[in-house]
Structures are given as C-alpha cells and as structure tokens.
Amino acid sequence: MEKESFDFQIERIVSVVRDSDARIVGLQFPEGFKRRSPGIAERIEEETDVRVIISGNPCFGACDLDVALLDKVDLLFHFGHAQLDDSSLESKVYFIETRSNADIAEVVKKALPELKGHKIGLITTVQHVHKLEDACSILDSGGKECVIGIGDSKIAYPGQVLGCNFSAARSEECDEYLYIGSGEFHPLGVSLSTGKRVLVADPFVNGVREVDPSRILRQRSAVIAKSLDASVFGIVISSKPGQERIELAEKLKSLAQKHEKQAHILSMDLVTPDQLLQFKVDAFVNTACPRLAVDEVGRFNAPMLTPQEFEIVLGEKEWENLVFDEITGE
Structure with missing residues (x-):
C-alpha cells in the first residue's frame, strides 16, 4: 500500500468525536484534498456514532470557513490550514493542518549551489513548517546562515506564509529566500513583498527553480x-x-x-x-x-x-x- 503523503490525523479526529457529545460532524477541505473526503468520512462514521456532512463549497484558506455548514453540525474539522488569530470558534472548529510527509532533505541539498547569498530566509506553508529546522541544518552545513522569521498574529508558525500574508518573510533581514513547497503564488508574493530573489525547492518533484515576478x-x-x-x-x-x-x-x-x-x-x-x-x-x-x-x-x-x-x-x-x-x- 502506498504511504500516505499527508497526515489527515484520522485517529485524533475519531478521539475528539468520541470524547464529545457530537451527533453531526462537518468536514471541510481545500480543493486539492476534496477527493479524499469520502474515504475519511466513511472511516469516521465507521468508528463513531456520528453522521458526517462534507462541505462541497470552494475553500481558499482558514479564512474561508463554511459558516452555513457550521450552523448544521456539532463539530467542524477544517483540513489543510492552520488556525488564524480568531479564537471565537475554538470550541466548535478543529483545524487539521494536514502536514506533508515528504522528505525535503534531497531538494534542499540540490538548492544549496543555486543560492547566491549568504543569509537565507526559509519560508513555507503549514504543510512543511515542521521540516524547516531540518532544512536550516542542511543550509548551515553548506556554509549558509539560515533565518526563520516570526510573522504577525495571523501566522501560526515561524517561517509560515499564507497566500495573503508574507509577514514572516519581512521580519528578518536576509540576502534571499528559499521557499519549500509547490506552486507559484506564495513565493511570488514573497518576492514582490520583499524585493528579494526567491528560490523554490519543491520536494514533490525534487526540483529547484527561481520565481520570476516580471x-x-x-x-x-x-x-x-x-x-x-x-x-x-x-x-x-x-x-x-x-x-x-x-x-x-x-x-x-x-x-x-x-x-x-x-x-x-x-x-x-x-x-x-x-x-x-x-x-x-x-x-x-x-x-x-x-x-x-x-x-x-x-x-x-x-x-x-x-x-x-x-x-x-x-x-x-x-x-x-x-x-x-x-x-x-x-
């Protein structure tokens, strides 16, 4: 069986449901994870006594809770994002960050000779924040100085960037940035926000590229x-x-x-x-x-x-x- 690429924390969800009085549970996924929703819902229903409703609405981030579904369920599990600074829904909404299990070591090593500066800012999304210290060690061993910036109150983890918030990148002075992850929008945002060069180290394709904001x-x-x-x-x-x-x-x-x-x-x-x-x-x-x-x-x-x-x-x-x-x- 293929190893799961992301941690959906099913055992934690089942435990939370069993320890609650919930009868109806909602699940909300960003687009890339929606295909996994039927299997996750089935397992929750098999291991608990609850009914599950899956949100079919688009989901663009932790800012985009399905409030209509929230009114219909006792608990809502929101996948793929870290909680923002709003604590008003803490008792009813659980954020399942869906961390990636991808090995980042090889692609960070591949990025080392492409980095032109000495002081490198490390940035990523919530899926890879738990790997930033490992990436920092690799950069340090390659003769670089590594910095992981602290963002503002909307940012849950050091080095984390959102599609609408690049404050972690601006909090520390550095020569250039190394973004760990896939996609273009986040590293492009960092490049435009800071005016600095940004390299992307994509662990899913084991490739390194420079973003071009032009x-x-x-x-x-x-x-x-x-x-x-x-x-x-x-x-x-x-x-x-x-x-x-x-x-x-x-x-x-x-x-x-x-x-x-x-x-x-x-x-x-x-x-x-x-x-x-x-x-x-x-x-x-x-x-x-x-x-x-x-x-x-x-x-x-x-x-x-x-x-x-x-x-x-x-x-x-x-x-x-x-x-x-x-x-x-x-």
Missing part, C-alpha cells in the same frame, strides 16, 4: 493602465469571516469621493466573474481574498484592482510602490 508585474501594470480613466468603481467585499474588510472598503469609497469618483460597495460570499457580470462599472476594487485579482486576472468584465493599485490609479501612490495586497494581523 509577468505578474506586467499583468498588474496593465490592469492599472486600463483603469486610469475609470470614473465608476465597484468595491467588492466578501462576507467570509476571515476576508471581510468593510472598514477598508469604506476608506476606499471615501478616497474615491475625494477624487470626485463614484464608488459602490458590493457585498457577496463567493466572489467570481459570474457574480460580478451584471454590475456595470468601469473597474472593480477587490478587498476580499487578495488572490482573486491575481489568479482571475482577465476574467472579470472590468479590470479588477487591488486596494494598493486603486490608490495608484487615484494618484495617491506611485507605480513604483506596487506590492501584493495582504490581510495582516498585529
């Missing part, structure tokens, strides 16, 4: 350019617990009015191109998940700006100050 910067510059003549803006907010930034939306609306522009606040749960299709504005401003404007670029019926880009359009900031939008803590 394509994203060209895309974002094009979105800004298309919005320069806009006079009517739709400021989008999400009702998701960890994404709702109503105060920011109100601030941006006031800023638009200061520049004699029209701005309307649009509230919804899931923000998609289809949801916005009927709103006839010159440009949108996204205050929901920061990834939306970048991941869905070109799919909206009007340019989708980040709050920082909106300020550039209004002349409040310079183009050179373009950075990724983030949802930060204290």
Whole structure:
C-alpha cells in the first residue's frame, strides 16, 4: 500500500468525536484534498456514532470557513490550514493542518549551489513548517546562515506564509529566500513583498527553480493602465469571516469621493466573474481574498484592482510602490 503523503490525523479526529457529545460532524477541505473526503468520512462514521456532512463549497484558506455548514453540525474539522488569530470558534472548529510527509532533505541539498547569498530566509506553508529546522541544518552545513522569521498574529508558525500574508518573510533581514513547497503564488508574493530573489525547492518533484515576478508585474501594470480613466468603481467585499474588510472598503469609497469618483460597495460570499457580470462599472476594487485579482486576472468584465493599485490609479501612490495586497494581523 502506498504511504500516505499527508497526515489527515484520522485517529485524533475519531478521539475528539468520541470524547464529545457530537451527533453531526462537518468536514471541510481545500480543493486539492476534496477527493479524499469520502474515504475519511466513511472511516469516521465507521468508528463513531456520528453522521458526517462534507462541505462541497470552494475553500481558499482558514479564512474561508463554511459558516452555513457550521450552523448544521456539532463539530467542524477544517483540513489543510492552520488556525488564524480568531479564537471565537475554538470550541466548535478543529483545524487539521494536514502536514506533508515528504522528505525535503534531497531538494534542499540540490538548492544549496543555486543560492547566491549568504543569509537565507526559509519560508513555507503549514504543510512543511515542521521540516524547516531540518532544512536550516542542511543550509548551515553548506556554509549558509539560515533565518526563520516570526510573522504577525495571523501566522501560526515561524517561517509560515499564507497566500495573503508574507509577514514572516519581512521580519528578518536576509540576502534571499528559499521557499519549500509547490506552486507559484506564495513565493511570488514573497518576492514582490520583499524585493528579494526567491528560490523554490519543491520536494514533490525534487526540483529547484527561481520565481520570476516580471509577468505578474506586467499583468498588474496593465490592469492599472486600463483603469486610469475609470470614473465608476465597484468595491467588492466578501462576507467570509476571515476576508471581510468593510472598514477598508469604506476608506476606499471615501478616497474615491475625494477624487470626485463614484464608488459602490458590493457585498457577496463567493466572489467570481459570474457574480460580478451584471454590475456595470468601469473597474472593480477587490478587498476580499487578495488572490482573486491575481489568479482571475482577465476574467472579470472590468479590470479588477487591488486596494494598493486603486490608490495608484487615484494618484495617491506611485507605480513604483506596487506590492501584493495582504490581510495582516498585529
């Protein structure tokens, strides 16, 4: 039997359920783990007396709890993310971080000769944070100085970055960064947030590559350019617990009015191109998940700006100050 690549903590979940008075349990998974949900649900039901309901809604992070399902269940197990700084749901929601069992040693050793600087910042997602000290030892033995930064209150572990928060990367001075994991968005965000070189060490393909933020910067510059003549803006907010930034939306609306522009606040749960299709504005401003404007670029019926880009359009900031939008803590 193939060894499980991720730890879904089934025994812990069964123990929590058995020790509770729960009768109905909810499971919520990000897209990459959804295919595992039927087997996990079946095992929980076989080993306990509860009924399981699996969330079929998209899940983009710990900020994106299925609040509708939460009202229907006694316990909710949220997979793939670490808890954010909101403790109001601690008694009902359990965050199953789903750590990776992948060996990172070989790919970190492969990255060593590609690192140009001496002081290296180590960063990753929650799936690999337990391997950062091992990676640090490898870098130290290769003559590098290793730093693992502490993020703000939204960051659960040293060295951890989210798709909307790169504070751990900015907390320590270093020459460049080594990101352990797969995907492009997190290391790209670090590169744009810090202005430093970022190498990706992907343990799943045993490959090393350097991220290039130039394509994203060209895309974002094009979105800004298309919005320069806009006079009517739709400021989008999400009702998701960890994404709702109503105060920011109100601030941006006031800023638009200061520049004699029209701005309307649009509230919804899931923000998609289809949801916005009927709103006839010159440009949108996204205050929901920061990834939306970048991941869905070109799919909206009007340019989708980040709050920082909106300020550039209004002349409040310079183009050179373009950075990724983030949802930060204290």
